Amino acid sequence: MLDCEVIIVGGGPVGLFLAAELGQRGVSVELFDAKSGTSRHPAANANSARTMEHFRRIGIASKVRSLGLPADYAPDVAYFTSIAGDELARLHQPASRDAVEWAKGHAFTWPTPEPPHRCSQLYVEPVLLDAARSYPDCHVHFSSRVVDFTQNETSVTATVESDVGDTRTVTARYLIGCDGPRSFVRKALDIRLAGMADEKREFMGGQMDAVYFYAPDIYRVSKRAPAWQYWTFSPRQRALIIAVDGAGHFIMNVQLREGEVADEDSVRRRIAEAIGADIPFEVKSASTWTAGFALVAERFGAGRVFLAGDAAHLFTPTGGLGYNTGIDDAANLAWKLEAMIKGFAGDALGASYEAERRPAALRNTAFARGFADGIGHVRLPDAAFEASASGDAAREAIGDYLAFHATGEFVIPGVHLGTRYEASPLVEAEAGSPPPDAANLYLPTARAGHRAPHVWLADGTSLFDRFGPGFTLLCTKAASAAFDADALQRAARALPRLAVVRIDEAEVAQAYGAGYVLIRPDQHVAWRGDALDLAFEAAARRTVGLCANEAALVTQ
Missing domain, CATH: 3.30.9.10 (D-Amino Acid Oxidase, subunit A, domain 2)
Structure with missing residues (x-):
């Protein structure tokens, strides 16, 4: 019998954000952290544009922006x-x-x-904690340490010890290790970190x-x-x-x-x-x-257990990329967990998490290492x-x-906004070359796998606020007046909470370059085209792991 659907190990900003987003998605969560409460010593001090966009999606961006x-x-x-x-x-x-x-x-x-x-993590964590606890099926337990876990084909069972000596077991569909650089979960899975360690510099290297x-x-x-x-x-x-x-x-x-x-x-x-x-x-x-680390886990999970945040990658903090990469991990994983738990997709969807996020971690640790060299050797x-x-x-x-x-x-909008998943098994790669992945320049594109371009609408509101909490089918000014309702209905069966949004503004049509654009819950483009045809239906199934050859998804 399940006690919840997801166990989260670690109550730092990544674990708390994941709990809040899962709570918003109607997924029951039990989170455990050995600390007595949220952080009391300032650590991460920079919230990237992408992190703030994720905070906007769960309704806390304005509160966070008022702090610090x-x-x-x-x-x-x-x-x-x-x-x-x-x-x-x-x-x-x-x-x-x-x-x-x-x-x-x-x-x-x-x-x-x-x-x-x-704004320091010192102030962000309590906001995330309040957001998580606002959902009745999301429970956060401090002074509680996960000391063991086992998994089988259908569930994960964790053994939890409290500071007062009580021990209990908790069973869930999945377990997520957000437990930091010395991650117990990662070590229990026997997953190693690979990359650069102990680089020496005059500063940020020791x-x-x-x-x-x-x-x-x-x-x-x-x-x-x-x-x-x-x-x-x-x-x-x-x-x-x-x-x-x-x-x-x-x-x-x-x-x-x-x-x-x-x-x-x-x-x-x-x-x-x-x-x-x-x-x-x-x-x-x-x-x-x-300082002096640029390390990424060789795997981002095993079976029903996944790693996120510092448990999956270690940064030297130049550029402020470690914490923000972790928030992006959680945003990528949350909607996939929802789809798997609610039956919209098979467990094969889980393999796409590593396929998408491990290259992103390698990208970002490389950027951070370059920034550290730029100041550390002066x-x-x-x-x-x-x-x-x-x-x-x-x-x-x-x-x-x-x-x-x-x-x-x-001044690194390209780092903040330029993460792309063109090589993802969930994406059918488009022809041609994507914009360069540069630190200091971000060129928006609606190519499949990229972050959906943002546009300020004519009424002064954000296009992102029109997207639904699940998948969004954006119909631009270039869309045909009538579309195939049957194709849309068939695709909707595979997609969690599909919202259809029509924006008849030329700037939106120009930014997206297609009549129809399928956008994932994490605001990355899944597909774009000019007809709701068989290609659209295939893309809808592929993006939730229901591709024609699911075995290929698991092995990529």
Whole structure:
């Protein structure tokens, strides 16, 4: 007998988002996490445009965008000798209150209803928790650890221990490991990580000390406008300080040198050196972590057990890609779990998760590694720390490079929006070549496998808000006035909650290049064409794993 349909191991942002989306889809969930509650130490601090689009789909984007830095606080990225010292370079970014209107005016660069938002995991997790718990069949249990699981052809049974010593078993159709970089689930499946590990750099390549502290006087002693990220370079250390709330709370990351330890005295010395002024500060918490990883699991699951987030891939956090790749994992997996559980597809659909998401993880770890190289190998000449004409020239020169790097790492719509699944077994590849997969340029396309292009409609609303929670058949201005209702009805039998949406606007027809477009629940294009014919019916079946040769889906 089943206790629920999905067990989630891990209650970080990926596990909580997956629980919320499954809850919204009417799938019963039991989530277990060993922690006593949501995070108390800031970690991920950047929500990508794609993550914010997923948050919009489950109804929490506005709430998340209201959190973090004050609405009028520009989340700039700035580089200094010290925060109270010389500014070397700065990338200006719009404040949260202006971000959506700014994106409308920069639609060529950011064609999205949800531009990136700088907000710590510290604030995002409680929103995700509330969203998950708003569904009656979605239960989140903290202080509870999954210590074992077994699976058979029809179910997975997990053994759960609570902090008070109680033990129980829970049986579900599927189990998802969202339990982080040291994933118990991944190790239990004997799945290895492959890729680059322990790369050494001057920064973002070794043992890192992360310190959460309170120092509101930073804003008083700085000679410049506030920033979201403060990168500091001194003769003895480099530091990355991130503003958490714009009111004096910061998280600082410093790379430990050979033989250094993260004791209380050294932590306080490092903070003082990065600030560059004698001001009071309060250390609230600290942790250590290792930079220099670009690792991806060799498999993303086995049988009825899947991996998502840090359990499936490890990043050096330049570009903020680890957490955001995990959210995209969960968005890809959620609708597939719904389809398998509710009988719209066979279990063969599950194989497409690895086929789509593992290449995406390899892509994103490569981007993050490149960003880490771009900042981690920078070396300032000794003259950059001199108060002289040669010092001014050195600082200007290094500032030119840092400004170039900042654009390369943080103006990355192609990374955020350009993930594509053209090689997926769920997609019939289109003829011709797709747009380039570049970090700093995103060229929208409605080719099968790509994220559906976004368009602001004539009434000022987002096209994405017209899509249904299941599959959407978008009928554009180019569609024929009458379509084959029988073909649509036959296709609908294979598709969860198919919504038919007609938009008679020329810009939409131009963006999609076809009369009819089948869009998946995760907003990727499944198929496009100019007739609801046999090709449409075949695409509808294929996209939920009901292709003619299901064995081929399992092996690809």
